[in-house]
């Protein structure tokens with residue numbers, strides 16, 4: 624992560640808040656069935672680069688299909704600001720919804736298609 628920076632983010636109502644260190648040079652737009660509906664843009668980081676600051680006890684979890692990914696969302700405002708899963712390598716990963724980071728100019732990002740539908 625050559626251009627890794629520190630960001631803060633969370634859900635809409637503020638109940639869920641986190642800090643993350645990531646490189647937003649490219650962000651992923653996934654075509655799987657849930658991302659298609661949500662319109663999320665993702666950056667993927669190892670768990671060590673993610674710190675949940677508020678809302679751990681409030682998270683609602685949604686799982687489907689192979690149930691390998693926890694699609695968390697805030698039960699108050701409904702926003703899914705991050706998810707957790709395990710990479711094929713066995714590494715525990717966090718997928719952060721880039722749209723939920725503070726002060727992000729989405730139009731300035733390079734968006735790369737991610738074929739989650741085939742997983």
Ligand SMILES: [Zn+2]
Pocket residue numbers: 634635636637638639697698699700701702
């Ligand atoms: Zn919320």
